[in-house]
Amino acid sequence: MNDVIQAAADLQTICQSRDWQFCFIGGLALQRWGEPRRTVDVDLSLFVGFGDEQRFCDVLLEHFAPRISDAAAFARDRRVLLLRSTNGVGLDVSLAALPYEALVINHSSYFVYPPDVSLRICSAEDLIVLKAFAGRGRDWVDVEGMIVRQKGNLDWDYIREQLAPLVELKDSPGIMEQLEALRVEFDR
Numbered sequence: 416m417n418d419v420i421q422a423a424a425d426l427q428t429i430c431q432s433r434d435w436q437f438c439f440i441g442g443l444a445l446q447r448w449g450e451p452r453r454t455v456d457v458d459l460s461l462f463v464g465f466g467d468e469q470r471f472c473d474v475l476l477e478h479f480a481p482r483i484s485d486a487a488a489f490a491r492d493r494r495v496l497l498l499r500s501t502n503g504v505g506l507d508v509s510l511a512a513l514p515y516e517a518l519v520i521n522h523s524s525y526f527v528y529p530p531d532v533s534l535r536i537c538s539a540e541d542l543i544v545l546k547a548f549a550g551r552g553r554d555w556v557d558v559e560g561m562i563v564r565q566k567g568n569l570d571w572d573y574i575r576e577q578l579a580p581l582v583e584l585k586d587s588p589g590i591m592e593q594l595e596a597l598r599v600e601f602d603r
Contacts, residue, residue, distance in 0.1 A: 438523035439459055440545060444537050562598060
């Protein structure tokens with residue numbers, strides 16, 4: 416089994432055993448919805464709310480090694496817990512708390528990766544929102560690949576509805592324009 420898939424399965428087992436709300440985002444989700452590319456780490460969104468971060472961090476740190484010193488303090492400050500799986504794969508656990516982050520998790524679904532490993536993955540629409548909001552060069556390439564691969568199957572009203580307030584918060588209206596240009600070019 417692929418090391419990344421195994422690391423994700425191990426992390427998912429911990430989350431499921433505690434009835435935590437979570438889903439995978441990033442490269443694993445891209446393999447489902449976009450143009451697959453090699454991913455070397457696991458990105459997870461874990462709903463922890465505000466004020467209870469330490470409890471979640473403590474449990475995860477019992478099972479996985481920290482990638483940095485004082486990983487729990489870093490996680491409380493930056494809302495991401497940086498871990499390493501037993502097989503050496505990086506685990507980036509985003510400590511979710513906002514209503515949109517809960518929505519991403521609620522919209523997620525299971526997808527089977529070889530060799531028959533079912534992982535809870537965010538929706539294509541939410542991955543587009545997350546990548547467009549991040550707005551790095553590679554993210555836009557990924558968004559384009561998802562639009563091409565999911566042509567005619569994306570809920571553009573949902574994407575716009577979720578992305579618009581994030582773009583406003585970031586004060587980056589060009590994100591909406593760039594996404595619309597990609598939609599026009601590749602989703603016809």
